[in-house]
Structures are given as structure tokens and as C-alpha cells.
Amino acid sequence: MKLCVASTNPAKTGAVASALEKLGIQAEIKGQAADSGVSAQPFSIEETRSGAINRARHALLSGCDAAIGLEGGVFELEGKLYLCNWGAIATAEGAVYIAGGAQVPLPAEIEKHLRAGEELGPVMDRFARETGIRHHKGAIGILTAGKLNRVELFSQIVILLLGQWQANSD
Template identity: 80%
Template sequence: MKIGVASTNPAKTGAVSSALEQLGIHAEIIEQAAESGVSAQPFSIEETRTGAINRAHHVLADFDAAIGLEGGVFELDGRLYLCNWGALVTSDGTVYVAGGAQVPLPVEIEKPLRAGEELGPVMDRYAQETGIRHHKGAIGILTAGKLNRGELFSQIVVLLFGQWQANSD
């Protein structure tokens, strides 16, 4: 089986590898950069989910299935929350989607996001680190390292493959 991963981000590609290993699925995983077709900083559950689906569709052509993963934020009761979505698209066009953990963002992070900045650079400044989106992610900072971005996306990938397997039986 050949699986296309619509990203070259190590947190996302590692998540796919980790999930497939956990599930005992042997597949050739090929990474490809793919546009999300949504804002650079998705600002709703719908936009984040759509970005994941679009990414998967963009790399599907030569694979048995493709996976798109997207991080974003959404507003609930006047607060911004972190959200993450994944999509698995099969060669026959079936689309499976799954979302991950949602946690409120500190007010210091909300302000620059509402002003149009992307979460990655905002989190880098907040945590005084560089390249957070490529390893621990915002979730790693917000959970004191109890869950990192790769682990969060890996859970989403498990949900995606679980749905695919449940519908293949």
C-alpha cells in the first residue's frame, strides 16, 4: 500500500508513521507538500477541516490513500481554542475525517491571532523557542509537554484508519 502524506512537516509526517506502526499497517509513506486551499491561519473548525481534506485531495493521484492534517483555531464563547483535523481520502474518493483535542488559548496568544498573525510564530514568541510547529506544537506548550503535536496528529491518524478499516469489513 502507498500512502501519500500531504506535508513535509516532521510533526505531521512522523504522526502518520507512528500511527501506522501502532496499527501494524505496513505501507510506503511518501511526503509531498500540498496547499490547503484555506487561510494560512485557519480560523474556524470548518476551515481547518476543509484544509485537511483539500491537502489530502491534492496528493491523492498516485496513492492508495492520502492523508491531510491541518491545525487551526476557532472561537467559542468569546475565547479562541486550538483545533486540529485530519482527512484520509482513498483512491475511490471516499473521505474520512477526524478531529483532535481542543484547548483554550491564553489571551496573550489570542490577541496577535485576531490581528492576523499565524499561530506558529506567535507560539514561538510566547514560548521563546523556534520552530515549535515542527515538533511539540502549541499543544505541547499548552499542556506542559504532556502531549505534543505529533502525538495529537497521530491520534487523529489512528481515528482515520480505524474508520477506513471499519468500513472495509
Template identity: 50%
Template sequence: MLISIGSKNPAKIAAVEQAFQGYAFEIVPVDTESGVSEQPLTDEETIRGAINRAVSAFDVSGADIGIGLEGGVQKTEHGLFLCNWGALRARGMEPIIAGGARILLPEEIAIQLLAGEELGPVMDKFAKKQNVRKKEGAVGIFTNGKIDRVEMFTHVVKLLLGQYEFKRQSN
């Protein structure tokens, strides 16, 4: 099975690899545009980014499956939550969508994001590290390493894969 992922981010690629363990597959990472802002500020925008990446990855690669993974934030009455969404595109199917874990971001991070900054650079500065988004992610920093970005996105890809298999079996 050829799987195209709409990102070259190592954490997202590792998530797809982990979710598809036990399957015969090859992953083709491709640079795709999310078609949304650099820092998605709502679930809807983050979902749209994931779908756009999945469709684009599928269309440009000739793969059996295209996967898009997108991180964003969602404002609630309790504060700004980290969110992550994924989409899977396969021939003859509408995109399948799944969401994952959410955690409340500290107020000092939320203020910067709502002022127009992007989470990746904000986290690099906050954690005094480089490329947090390609490693543990904000979720890894704020859960003290209990959950990292790979594990968070692996969960989403497993939800996508399970729905994909169910739909294929139902047809």
C-alpha cells in the same frame, strides 16, 4: 501500502508513521496547498484545509491513501481553542474526516491570532524557540509537554485509519 501525506512537516509525518505501526507501508510526503488561510480561524476552514491536502496528496502521488492534517483555531464563548483536523482520501471513497484534542489558548495568544497573525510564528516568539510547529507545537507548550503535536495528530490519524478499515470491511 503507499501513503501520501500532504505535508513535509516532521510532526505530521511522524504522526502518520506512529498511527500505521504494524502495517507494511511507505510514506511519501508531498508539499500541498491547504487552499485555506495560513491561520484557519474556524473548524470549517480547518476541515476544508485537511480535505484539500488529503485529496491533493492522493491525486499527485498515485498512493493508496492520501492524508491531510491541518491545525487551526475555533472561537467559542469561552475563548479561542486550538483545534486539529484530518482527512483521508482513498480510491472509491469520499474523504473520511476526524478531529482531535482542543485546548483553550491563552488570551495573549488569541489576541494575536484574531489580529491576523499565524500561530506558528506567534508560538516561536512566545516560547522563545524556533519551529515550534515542527516539534512540540502549541499543544506541547500549553500542556507542559504532556501532549505534543505528534501525539495529537497521531490520535487523529488513528481515528481516520479506523474509519477507513471499518468502511472497507463494510463493503
């Protein structure tokens, strides 16, 4: 099976590889850039979810058996911003499966920069005094004191996606 990952971000491609390994699925993984069709910083559950679906559908056009799109974003609930993550898998047969991940509140210091129009990745880099957080631990790694990283978070979403695909293929 040839599986496209709609990103070249090591956290996202690593999440797919990790999920496949946990499930004992053999697949050729191809990471590729794919347009999300949404804002650089998605600012709602709907926009983040749409970004994942768009990425999966876009990557599928390269001739894979299935393509996985993963998208991180934020959303507002009761006046507070929360981190959210969504994934989608689009299959060559035309099916699309969708799953969401953990949601955690963002500190006020991060929230103010996002509301001013900045993207989460660079804001988190400054907040944690590190570089390239989005490529490994992610915001979730900082917000959970390293108890969960971006690869693990997205891996859980990929397992949900692959499980749905398998459940509907039998």
C-alpha cells in the same frame, strides 16, 4: 500500500508513521507539499476541517492508494479562541474519512496576536522563546506543559482515520 502525507512537516509525517506503527500497518509513506485551499491561519472549525480535506484530496493526485491531510487551526467559542486539529484521509476508491482532535483554550496573550492576523506557529515560537515549534511539540506541547505534543495529537487523529477506513473496507 503507498500512503501520501499531504505535508513535509516532520510533526505530520511523524504522526502518520507513529500511527501506522501502533496499528501494525506496513506502508510506504511519502510526504509532499499540498495546498490546503484555506487561509494560512484557519480561523474556524469549518475552515480547519476543509483544509485537511483539501490537502488529502490534493495529495491523492500523485498516485497513492490513500492520502492523509492534517490541519491545525483555531476557532472561537463564547468569545474565546481555542486550538483545533483536523485530519482527513482520501482513498483511491473515492472515499473520504474525517476526524478531529483535542481542543484547548489559548492564552489571551496568544489570542490577541491571532486576532491581529498573525499565524499561530510564529506566535507560539515567540511565546515559548523557541524556534520551529510547529515541527515538533506544537502549540499543544506548550499549552499542556509537554504532556502531549503535536506528533502524538496528530497520531491520534490518524488512528481515527485509519480505523474508519478499515471499518468501511471490511
